[in-house]
Structures are given as C-alpha cells and as structure tokens.
Amino acid sequence: MRSEYIVPIGPDGIYEIKTGTWRTTDPRIDQDVCIRCGVCLMHCPVGAVKREEGRFTIDLEYCKGCGICAHECPKGAITMEGRLSA
Amino acid sequence: MSHVEVMNGNRAAGIAACLARPDVIAAYPITPQSSVVEFISRMIAEGKLDAKICEVESEHSAMSVLEGASLAGARTFSATSSQGLALMYEPYFRASTLRLPIVMAIANREMISPQTLWASAQDSLSVRDAGWMQFYAEDNQEILDTLLQAFRIAEDSRVLLPINVCYDGFYLSHMSERVVVPDAEEVDAFLPDGYDPEHIVLDPDRPMAVDPLTNGDLLTEYRAKHLAAQQAALQVIEEVDAAFSNAFGRSWDGAVEPYRIDEGCQAIVVTLGSMTGAGREAVDRLRDDGEAVGLLKIRAVRPFPAREVREQLAGVPAVGVVDRNVSFGWNTGIIYQEVSSALYGVQGTARIPIISGLGGEDITVEMFEDALRKILVAGRLSSERRDETPETIWLRQEKEGGAA
Numbered sequence: 001m002r003s004e005y006i007v008p009i010g011p012d013g014i015y016e017i018k019t020g021t022w023r024t025t026d027p028r029i030d031q032d033v034c035i036r037c038g039v040c041l042m043h044c045p046v047g048a049v050k051r052e053e054g055r056f057t058i059d060l061e062y063c064k065g066c067g068i069c070a071h072e073c074p075k076g077a078i079t080m081e082g083r084l085s086a
Numbered sequence: 087m088s089h090v091e092v093m094n095g096n097r098a099a100g101i102a103a104c105l106a107r108p109d110v111i112a113a114y115p116i117t118p119q120s121s122v123v124e125f126i127s128r129m130i131a132e133g134k135l136d137a138k139i140c141e142v143e144s145e146h147s148a149m150s151v152l153e154g155a156s157l158a159g160a161r162t163f164s165a166t167s168s169q170g171l172a173l174m175y176e177p178y179f180r181a182s183t184l185r186l187p188i189v190m191a192i193a194n195r196e197m198i199s200p201q202t203l204w205a206s207a208q209d210s211l212s213v214r215d216a217g218w219m220q221f222y223a224e225d226n227q228e229i230l231d232t233l234l235q236a237f238r239i240a241e242d243s244r245v246l247l248p249i250n251v252c253y254d255g256f257y258l259s260h261m262s263e264r265v266v267v268p269d270a271e272e273v274d275a276f277l278p279d280g281y282d283p284e285h286i287v288l289d290p291d292r293p294m295a296v297d298p299l300t301n302g303d304l305l306t307e308y309r310a311k312h313l314a315a316q317q318a319a320l321q322v323i324e325e326v327d328a329a330f331s332n333a334f335g336r337s338w339d340g341a342v343e344p345y346r347i348d349e350g351c352q353a354i355v356v357t358l359g360s361m362t363g364a365g366r367e368a369v370d371r372l373r374d375d376g377e378a379v380g381l382l383k384i385r386a387v388r389p390f391p392a393r394e395v396r397e398q399l400a401g402v403p404a405v406g407v408v409d410r411n412v413s414f415g416w417n418t419g420i421i422y423q424e425v426s427s428a429l430y431g432v433q434g435t436a437r438i439p440i441i442s443g444l445g446g447e448d449i450t451v452e453m454f455e456d457a458l459r460k461i462l463v464a465g466r467l468s469s470e471r472r473d474e475t476p477e478t479i480w481l482r483q484e485k486e487g488g489a490a
Contacts, residue, residue, distance in 0.1 A: 003304060006246065006311045007185045007286045010295030017299055047295060 010047075015062065019046050023065030025080040027058050033077035040069035040078060088268045088334075095258035098226040098265050099165065099191040099251070100125030102233035104135045105273040106189070109160035109280070112140040112151040116170035117203055118255035119193040123165055145170040149177035149188075156186040157288040157296060161237065161281040164188070167255060168195035168209040175213065181248045182217025183312065184286060184297060187240035188248040191233065193259040194359070196445050204446020205254035207359060208411040211387065211420045217312060219249040219319055220388040224362040226265045229253050231336055232385075234273060235326050241281050242326075244318045254360040254410075256446060268334055276333045316389040323386060341391035344398055346373060347380035353461040354380045354399060356407040358387070358421055361442075361449045365408070368454030379458050384421060392428040399429060403465030403472065406438040406457055408449065408481070417478050436464040436472035442481035453481050 003012045029040070040056055041049040048062035049069065058069070070078040093101070099122045103111070113123040129135040138155075142148045145166055152162040166174060171192060181188050196206040210220060221236065223229045232251045240249045253259065286296060300308075324340045331337035345362075346369050347354060357365045362383045372379045382398050384391075399405050409419020416423055418439035426437055440457055443449040460479060464472065 001307060003307050005285065006308065006315070007183075008297050008300045008304070008308060009286055010293075010298060012298075012304055013300040014295045014298035016301055016304065019299070046299070 014047050018061055019064040020048075020059075020061040023060070023063055025065045025067065025082050026060065027063060027065070027067070027069060028079050028081055029056060029058065030077045030079070031055060033075050035075055037074065039072050039074060043068050043072045088266050088272065090264060090266055092262050093226065093265050094121075094260050094262045095226045095229050095253050096121040096193065096260070097125055098230040099233060099253075100129070101267055102230040103163045103189070103191070104129050105268065105270060106161065106163070106234060106237045106277055107135070107274075107280070108137050108163040110138045110140065110152065110155035111163045112142050112148040112155075113164045113166065114142055114145045114148050114170060116145070116167045118195060118259040119165045119167040119170070119191070121259075122191055122193070126163075145174040146177060149174045149181060152188050153177060153181055153184065153186055154288070156181075156188055156281070156283075157184070157286060159281060159283055159287060159289070162188045163190070165191040165193065167193045168197060171209050171213065172197070175216070178213060178218070179216045183308070185246045185312070185315070186248055186286070187246055187281065189233065189236050189240055190248065190250050191229075192250050192252040193255045194252050195255040202445050203255070205257050205360070206410050206444055206446065207252060207254070210250055210252045211411050214388050214420070217247065218388060219245075219247055219316070219386070221249065221251050221386055222359045222384065223251060223253040223258065224360060224383060226258060226261070226263050227336070228338060229258065230265055230267070231330065231334070231338060234268075234276065235330050235338075237277055238326050238329075239319060239322050241278060242322045245315050245322050246285060247312075247315055247319065252359070257360040266336075272333060276330065319389050320391060338385060340394075341386035341389070342394045342398065343383040343385060345369060345381040345383065347382065347398055348378070350378045351380045351402050352378045352404070352465050353458055354382055354402050354405050355454065355458055355461060356382045356384060356399075356405060356421065356425055358384050359410070361408060361410060364449055364451045365454045367451045368458055371451070371455055372458050377458070377462060379462065387421070387424065390424055390428070395425060395428040396432070399425070400432045400435060402435055404436040404438065404461045405429075406440050406461035406479075408440045408442055408454075408457060410443040410449070412441060412444070434469040434472055436461075436467065436476060438464055438476050439478040440481050441478060448483065449481070450483065453483065457481055
C-alpha cells in the first residue's frame with residue numbers, strides 16, 4: 001500500500017501528476033501590477049500557485065496552462081504567453 | 087417508551103430519518119418517494135427537527151449538496167426513486183468513492199419506458215455496482231428499523247460508505263400498517279451523537295485538497311480499500327443488528343433472513359422486498375400440505391452476503407429466485423445472477439430463474455404456491471439434470487381479454 005488514506009485527498013494525489021507537461025501557453029505574473037489579493041491561488045485547479053514571501057508565483061511543473069488565473073485576476077496582472085506560436 | 091402508530095412506508099422512513107437527527111436533508115420530489123421529504127420538511131417547519139433542508143432543482147443537485155454537507159461533517163439524508171435516481175447517477179458514484187456515509191431511502195419504482203409509476207427494484211438494482219450499500223425492506227417496520235441501523239452501519243469507522251434503504255413503491259410507500267415508533271431518547275442512545283469525519287473533511291482547521299486528479303496506481307488502491315470496506319460491512323451489519331435487538335427488542339437477522347428452512351428442505355424460494363410476505367404465506371400453505379419448502383429473504387444486496395446465501399442454499403435439491411426486475415442480456419432477474427454467483431461450483435442444486443411482478447403487478451400467494459411447486463418439480467430431477475441451466479419462468483396472473 002502506497003497510501004495511508006482510504007479516499008483521494010491532497011497529500012496523496014495533488015502533486016502526483018506533473019500536469020505542467022500539458023501546458024501549451026505559459027502564465028506570467030506582472031509583479032508590479034499584482035495587488036497580492038490571492039484570487040489566482042484560490043482559483044488554480046491544480047494548486048500550482050504559491051505564495052512566497054508575500055508574492056504569488058506559479059510552479060510551472062504543475063501549471064497546465066488553463067488560463068483561469070489570468071481570466072480571474074482583477075487587475076489583469078497575469079498574461080498567457082504562447083509557446084506553440086513562439 | 088415507544089408507541090404504536092398506523093402509518094405508510096414513506097412516513098416510517100420520514101420518522102426514522104428525523105429520529106436520526108440529520109443535519110442536512112436535500113431532495114427533489116418524485117413519485118412514489120415525495121411524501122418522505124414532505125414529512126421531514128413539515129417537521130422542520132414545526133420546529134420538531136433542527137436541520138437544514140435544501141430545495142434543489144434536480145436529484146443531481148440533491149446528491150451534490152449532500153456531498154458538500156457530508157464533507158463538512160453533517161449527518162445527511164435524502165430520498166428518491168427511479169428516474170430521479172438515474173439523474174443522480176454521477177454524484178451517486180462520487181458519494182461512495184469519496185466514502186461519504188450518506189443515508190438515502192429509495193421507494194423502488196420501475197424504469198421507463200413505457201411510462202410507469204409502480205414497484206420494481208429495477209432502479210436501485212441497476213446501480214448496485216456504484217459502491218453504495220443497499221438494503222431492501224419487507225414491511226414498514228423494517229423500513230423504520232433498517233434506516234436507524236443504516237446510519238450506524240454507514241458511519242462505522244470500518245465501513246464509511248453511503249447506504250440505501252430500498253422498499254417497493256406503493257406496496258410499502260403508500261400502504262398503511264402497524265409500526266412501533268421508538269422514543270427519541272432510545273434512538274439517541276443507539277446512534278452516535280452526530281457524524282464526525284476524520285478521513286475526509288472540508289475544514290479550515292484541517293486543510294486538505296479533496297478529490298485531486300489521481301492516477302490509476304492510487305485509484306486501484308482506493309478501490310481495493312472500498313471493496314474491503316464492503317466486506318467489512320457484513321460483520322458490522324451483524325453487530326449493529328445485535329445492538330439494535332438489545333436496544334429495541336427487534337432483530338432483522340442481518341443480511342439474510344431464512345424462513346422455515348430446515349435440514350430436510352426440498353425447495354427454497356428466494357425473495358427481495360415486499361413480495362416476501364406472500365412468499366411466507368405460500369410456504370406455510372405448502373408446509374400444511376406436507377411439502378418441505380422454505381424461503382430465504384435477501385436483506386442486503388450490497389454487500390452481497392454470499393457466504394450466508396451459500397450456507398442456506400447449497401445442498402437443497404432446488405432453489406428458485408423470484409425477481410421483480412430483469413437483467414438485460416442474461417434472460418433472468420438480477421438477484422438470480424447474484425444468487426447463482428454465490429452458488430458457483432455447487433452441484434446438485436437446481437437454480438430456477440423466475441421473473442414476476444414487473445411494473446407493480448401483484449405477486450399473489452397463489453403465484454408463489456405455483457412457483458414453489460415448480461421448484462419442487464425441478465428438485466426431483468436427477469442430480470445431473472438439476473445442474474443444467476433451466477428455462478426462465480415468467481410468472482404472471484391470468485387475465486381475461488386484451489394482452490395477457
């Protein structure tokens with residue numbers, strides 16, 4: 001048995017799959033525009049947004065490039081930059 | 087002190103649910119279940135039950151609401167039937183695979199088409215492999231008592247699975263009979279004081295990500311634990327029935343109930359739900375005629391009590407299973423397939439599939455007598471002939487004119 005749990009909960013699964021390999025566009029946070037509200041962290045479906053020393057950063061190992069954070073950011077501080085077209 | 091009331095099955099289910107002191111109830115109306123939740127709603131409106139009831143826009147939402155509530159540590163209850171259960175299927179599966187001990191009554195109703203309102207366990211039996219536990223009740227007292235047992239079985243730390251208590255629509259849901267209603271204090275002593283989850287919870291003080299994307303390797307492990315919990319429930323069902331018997335003076339024999347089965351039995355009929363009453367009467371009549379016949383009532387379909395069923399039936403010359411449902415593709419009913427699996431490898435015991443009572447048609451005492459006599463005949467064949475797959479018997483009432 002690999003898991004001590006009987007149900008799918010965070011410590012087992014959330015960082016099991018490197019969803020970053022699915023990404024076709026990269027998120028970029030403009031730290032000068034960011035107001036540190038945390039809306040991006042709350043909405044990220046794969047838990048890829050982290051708060052480090054008061055700043056929000058995105059772990060590209062897990063960001064699958066869905067763009068929800070960019071859509072939800074109240075200041076438009078996050079942009080999705082194309083990889084395929086680059 | 088308990089008291090006696092005359093009530094229909096839906097009221098018995100509603101009273102049991104209220105006695106269990108659920109925190110959250112969510113449901114959508116559907117015949118023949120609706121009056122279960124109407125009763126609970128009235129109890130809340132009159133201040134007799136301190137609970138939250140959610141009026142939702144569909145059964146899909148009803149189950150989803152209960153999942154959120156159960157994840158937050160609420161004791162939860164719902165009720166549904168037929169097409170409502172079908173619409174609920176997606177969150178229904180999630181409730182069991184997240185191991186949420188939700189209790190839900192099902193007033194059994196046929197699946198369309200054709201348009202139908204009446205009894206058959208086709209609805210709940212069709213989802214028997216979605217991970218829930220499923221009990222089937224014979225009468226209104228059993229509905230009330232089994233629902234009280236259900237909360238304790240579901241929340242047991244060895245189980246932690248949702249559970250259905252199913253009963254035939256109209257035959258029980260709308261039929262009135264004598265029911266002993268326990269006092270709230272007695273039920274409070276029998277049931278744990280609320281549901282307090284440790285294994286999965288939405289709680290800011292214990293943050294955890296619930297249901298993340300998970301690969302097959304881990305999923306397999308959760309499935310193995312889920313299957314083990316179903317098997318562990320067989321023991322818990324026995325224990326809870328014993329505790330219930332101590333507390334209330336009524337036992338329901340756990341997962342199966344044998345009736346007049348003895349060493350010399352030549353034929354046994356297997357039943358599920360409300361048809362069992364007519365089956366008992368037919369057994370009594372044939373016993374009066376000197377025939378050694380008995381009846382086995384299946385109470386739990388999930389977990390399926392395979393060992394008990396095998397112990398009761400193996401070695402008997404012939405067994406017939408009366409199904410008020412069908413298993414498309416098998417040319418038999420569903421319980422027949424379950425019983426046959428339990429009897430795998432047993433030789434010399436004929437197994438007769440019998441389909442009857444679909445769409446709420448009555449299965450009369452005379453029809454059960456007819457079935458038992460046919461089972462007796464099969465038991466008199468040579469041992470080799472008994473091992474052959476028999477024809478399915480479609481047991482129907484003789485009707486004059488029109489379609490038979």
